[in-house]
Amino acid sequence: QVQLVESGGGLVQDGGSVRLSCAASGRTFSNYGVGWFRQAPGKEREFVASFSWNGMRTFYANFVKGRFTFSRDNAKNTAYLQMNSLKPEDTAVYYCAARLYGSGGTTQNAYDYWGPGTQVTVSS
16 A cells, blocks of 8 residues: 655745645655645635546646646646645644545545545635
8 A cells, every 4th residue: 555644834824825735655665646626614625636546637626716727747646736825724633644556536425535635725
């Protein structure tokens, strides 16, 4: 199995940027589809972005609207979520998830492995 750890969260001002990292260990990361999800206080976890294992497909939630960019560096076993033009409503715990040969699904049940999450707080 693969272990995932997110980092890069913190406090950022309205309109600011932050880059989240998802570091993987235990298996060849390039064989995994990866997704990002988030959960705000009192709300359900929701899909943010995903990348199929072969890099052929990338999906973004509608609320991203060109503000976020998902990338991955297989040599470093790391996926990234660059978030720009952040808004207070982006405040949430952000999770990365993975599935072996995953197609980059947009639902939680499309993933088998999850990181513990990293908090992003956007102040107004």
